[in-house]
Amino acid sequence: MRAFKNPAARKVALAGSVAALGLLLSACGSDGDSMSGMDHGGKTSASASPSPSTSASFNDADVTFAQGMIPHHQQALEMAKLADGRAEDSEVKKIVAAIEKAQDPEIGTMKSWLKSWGKPESAGQGGHGGHGTAAGMMSDQDMKDLRSLKGKAFDRKFAELMIAHHEGAVEMARTEQKDGSDATAKKLADDVVRTQSAEIAELRKILDRL
Structure with a gap:
Protein backbone atom coordinates (compact mmCIF):
# COMPACT_ATOMS: atom_id res chain seq x y z
CA MET A 1 0.00 0.00 0.00
CA ARG A 2 2.79 2.38 0.94
CA ALA A 3 4.48 1.94 -2.47
CA PHE A 4 1.14 2.75 -4.24
CA LYS A 5 0.41 5.89 -2.22
CA ASN A 6 3.77 7.47 -2.74
CA PRO A 7 3.60 7.56 -6.57
CA ALA A 8 0.03 8.88 -6.37
CA ALA A 9 1.02 11.48 -3.88
CA ARG A 10 3.94 12.34 -6.10
CA LYS A 11 1.62 12.71 -9.12
CA VAL A 12 -0.79 14.89 -7.17
CA ALA A 13 2.04 17.05 -5.97
CA LEU A 14 3.48 17.27 -9.47
CA ALA A 15 0.12 18.16 -10.96
CA GLY A 16 -0.36 20.83 -8.33
CA SER A 17 3.08 22.26 -9.06
CA VAL A 18 2.39 22.32 -12.79
CA ALA A 19 -0.93 24.10 -12.19
CA ALA A 20 0.65 26.57 -9.83
CA LEU A 21 3.45 27.20 -12.31
CA GLY A 22 0.90 27.75 -15.07
CA LEU A 23 -0.98 30.29 -12.95
CA LEU A 24 2.27 32.03 -12.05
CA LEU A 25 3.38 32.23 -15.69
CA SER A 26 -0.04 33.48 -16.70
CA ALA A 27 0.05 36.16 -14.02
CA CYS A 28 3.56 37.22 -15.00
CA GLY A 29 2.55 37.33 -18.65
CA SER A 30 -0.39 39.60 -17.95
CA ASP A 31 1.72 41.82 -15.69
CA GLY A 32 4.36 42.10 -18.38
CA ASP A 33 1.77 42.93 -21.00
CA SER A 34 0.20 45.61 -18.87
CA MET A 35 3.54 47.08 -17.96
CA SER A 36 4.73 47.09 -21.55
CA GLY A 37 1.45 48.76 -22.44
CA MET A 38 2.05 51.38 -19.77
CA ASP A 39 5.61 51.93 -21.00
CA HIS A 40 4.34 52.36 -24.54
CA GLY A 41 1.76 54.81 -23.40
CA GLY A 42 4.41 56.71 -21.47
CA LYS A 43 6.71 56.83 -24.47
CA THR A 44 3.88 57.99 -26.73
CA SER A 45 2.87 60.83 -24.42
CA ALA A 46 6.48 61.83 -23.81
CA SER A 47 7.28 62.00 -27.51
CA ALA A 48 4.01 63.79 -28.31
CA SER A 49 4.35 66.48 -25.62
CA PRO A 50 7.21 68.52 -27.15
CA SER A 51 5.41 68.70 -30.49
CA PRO A 52 2.60 71.09 -29.46
CA SER A 53 4.99 73.40 -27.59
CA THR A 54 7.36 73.79 -30.54
CA SER A 55 4.67 74.10 -33.18
CA ALA A 56 2.62 76.50 -31.05
CA SER A 57 5.46 78.85 -30.03
CA PHE A 58 3.64 81.67 -31.84
CA ASN A 59 0.00 82.34 -32.70
CA ASP A 60 -2.05 84.69 -34.88
CA ALA A 61 -1.86 87.48 -32.30
CA ASP A 62 1.96 87.39 -32.41
CA VAL A 63 1.90 87.62 -36.22
CA THR A 64 -0.62 90.49 -36.18
CA PHE A 65 1.47 92.32 -33.58
CA ALA A 66 4.66 92.10 -35.63
CA GLN A 67 2.96 92.89 -38.95
CA GLY A 68 1.24 95.93 -37.45
CA MET A 69 4.13 97.21 -35.34
CA ILE A 70 6.72 97.19 -38.17
CA PRO A 71 5.02 99.94 -40.25
CA HIS A 72 4.04 101.70 -37.02
CA HIS A 73 7.68 101.91 -35.95
CA GLN A 74 8.70 102.89 -39.50
CA GLN A 75 6.33 105.85 -39.42
CA ALA A 76 7.64 106.91 -36.00
CA LEU A 77 11.14 106.94 -37.50
CA GLU A 78 9.89 109.05 -40.43
CA MET A 79 8.44 111.54 -37.94
CA ALA A 80 11.69 111.53 -35.97
CA LYS A 81 13.74 112.26 -39.11
CA LEU A 82 11.61 115.33 -39.76
CA ALA A 83 12.86 116.78 -36.47
CA ASP A 84 16.33 117.24 -37.98
CA GLY A 85 16.59 120.95 -38.81
CA ARG A 86 13.02 121.62 -37.63
CA ALA A 87 12.85 120.82 -33.90
CA GLN A 103 12.61 101.44 -32.75
CA ASP A 104 15.06 100.93 -35.60
CA PRO A 105 16.55 97.70 -34.14
CA GLU A 106 13.08 96.51 -33.08
CA ILE A 107 11.95 96.65 -36.73
CA GLY A 108 14.80 94.28 -37.66
CA THR A 109 13.88 91.97 -34.78
CA MET A 110 10.23 91.74 -35.79
CA LYS A 111 11.13 91.15 -39.45
CA SER A 112 13.32 88.22 -38.36
CA TRP A 113 10.42 86.74 -36.34
CA LEU A 114 8.08 86.83 -39.33
CA LYS A 115 10.72 85.26 -41.55
CA SER A 116 11.31 82.42 -39.06
CA TRP A 117 7.53 81.92 -38.70
CA GLY A 118 7.10 81.76 -42.49
CA LYS A 119 4.81 84.81 -42.48
CA PRO A 120 4.85 87.91 -44.74
CA GLU A 121 6.00 91.24 -43.31
CA SER A 122 2.71 92.87 -44.28
CA ALA A 123 -0.78 91.57 -43.53
CA GLY A 124 -2.45 93.74 -46.18
CA GLN A 125 -1.91 95.48 -49.48
CA GLY A 126 -1.29 98.79 -47.77
CA GLY A 127 1.45 97.40 -45.55
CA HIS A 128 -0.03 98.71 -42.30
CA GLY A 129 -1.20 95.34 -40.97
CA GLY A 130 -4.79 96.47 -41.15
CA HIS A 131 -4.39 98.81 -38.16
CA GLY A 132 -4.55 102.21 -39.89
CA THR A 133 -5.54 105.20 -37.76
CA ALA A 134 -7.02 102.94 -35.08
CA ALA A 135 -3.48 102.25 -33.90
CA GLY A 136 -2.42 105.89 -34.05
CA MET A 137 -1.01 105.83 -37.58
CA MET A 138 -0.64 109.32 -39.08
CA SER A 139 -2.43 110.24 -42.29
CA ASP A 140 -0.55 111.62 -45.28
CA GLN A 141 -1.98 115.03 -44.41
CA ASP A 142 -0.64 114.78 -40.83
CA MET A 143 2.83 114.06 -42.17
CA LYS A 144 2.56 116.90 -44.70
CA ASP A 145 1.50 119.35 -41.97
CA LEU A 146 4.39 118.29 -39.73
CA ARG A 147 6.87 118.64 -42.59
CA SER A 148 5.77 122.24 -43.20
CA LEU A 149 6.53 123.45 -39.65
CA LYS A 150 9.69 124.66 -37.87
CA GLY A 151 10.74 125.70 -34.40
CA LYS A 152 8.20 125.80 -31.60
CA ALA A 153 5.30 125.15 -33.99
CA PHE A 154 7.02 121.94 -35.11
CA ASP A 155 7.73 120.91 -31.51
CA ARG A 156 4.10 121.38 -30.54
CA LYS A 157 2.73 119.50 -33.56
CA PHE A 158 5.32 116.74 -33.18
CA ALA A 159 4.38 116.22 -29.53
CA GLU A 160 0.66 116.11 -30.32
CA LEU A 161 1.06 113.62 -33.16
CA MET A 162 3.62 111.43 -31.35
CA ILE A 163 1.36 111.15 -28.29
CA ALA A 164 -1.41 109.77 -30.51
CA HIS A 165 1.10 107.55 -32.33
CA HIS A 166 2.53 106.14 -29.09
CA GLU A 167 -0.95 105.57 -27.68
CA GLY A 168 -1.68 103.41 -30.73
CA ALA A 169 1.51 101.42 -30.17
CA VAL A 170 0.68 100.87 -26.50
CA GLU A 171 -2.81 99.69 -27.47
CA MET A 172 -1.34 97.15 -29.92
CA ALA A 173 1.25 96.01 -27.37
CA ARG A 174 -1.39 95.48 -24.66
CA THR A 175 -3.33 93.28 -27.09
CA GLU A 176 -0.15 91.25 -27.63
CA GLN A 177 0.40 90.97 -23.86
CA LYS A 178 -3.12 89.59 -23.49
CA ASP A 179 -3.47 87.39 -26.59
CA GLY A 180 0.06 86.57 -27.76
CA SER A 181 1.84 83.25 -27.28
CA ASP A 182 5.48 83.81 -28.22
CA ALA A 183 7.55 84.75 -25.16
CA THR A 184 9.97 86.97 -27.11
CA ALA A 185 7.15 88.88 -28.80
CA LYS A 186 5.39 89.38 -25.45
CA LYS A 187 8.66 90.67 -23.97
CA LEU A 188 8.96 93.26 -26.74
CA ALA A 189 5.32 94.21 -26.12
CA ASP A 190 6.21 94.76 -22.44
CA ASP A 191 9.08 97.04 -23.51
CA VAL A 192 6.80 99.03 -25.84
CA VAL A 193 4.21 99.58 -23.11
CA ARG A 194 6.84 100.67 -20.58
CA THR A 195 9.00 102.94 -22.74
CA GLN A 196 6.28 104.54 -24.85
CA SER A 197 4.00 105.17 -21.86
CA ALA A 198 6.92 107.04 -20.24
CA GLU A 199 7.49 109.02 -23.46
CA ILE A 200 3.79 109.90 -23.63
CA ALA A 201 4.07 111.39 -20.12
CA GLU A 202 7.16 113.38 -21.18
CA LEU A 203 5.51 114.63 -24.38
CA ARG A 204 2.49 115.83 -22.38
CA LYS A 205 4.80 117.81 -20.08
CA ILE A 206 6.42 119.36 -23.13
CA LEU A 207 3.01 120.35 -24.54
CA ASP A 208 2.04 121.92 -21.22
CA ARG A 209 4.97 124.34 -21.32
CA LEU A 210 5.11 125.08 -25.07
Missing part, protein backbone atom coordinates in the same frame (compact mmCIF):
# COMPACT_ATOMS: atom_id res chain seq x y z
CA GLU A 88 13.89 123.52 -31.45
CA ASP A 89 13.08 122.13 -28.01
CA SER A 90 15.89 120.12 -26.34
CA GLU A 91 13.42 117.69 -24.73
CA VAL A 92 11.76 117.01 -28.08
CA LYS A 93 15.21 116.30 -29.54
CA LYS A 94 15.93 113.92 -26.67
CA ILE A 95 12.73 111.94 -27.34
CA VAL A 96 13.52 111.88 -31.07
CA ALA A 97 16.91 110.30 -30.28
CA ALA A 98 15.30 107.74 -27.96
CA ILE A 99 12.76 106.76 -30.64
CA GLU A 100 15.50 106.25 -33.24
CA LYS A 101 17.66 104.24 -30.84
CA ALA A 102 14.87 101.88 -29.75
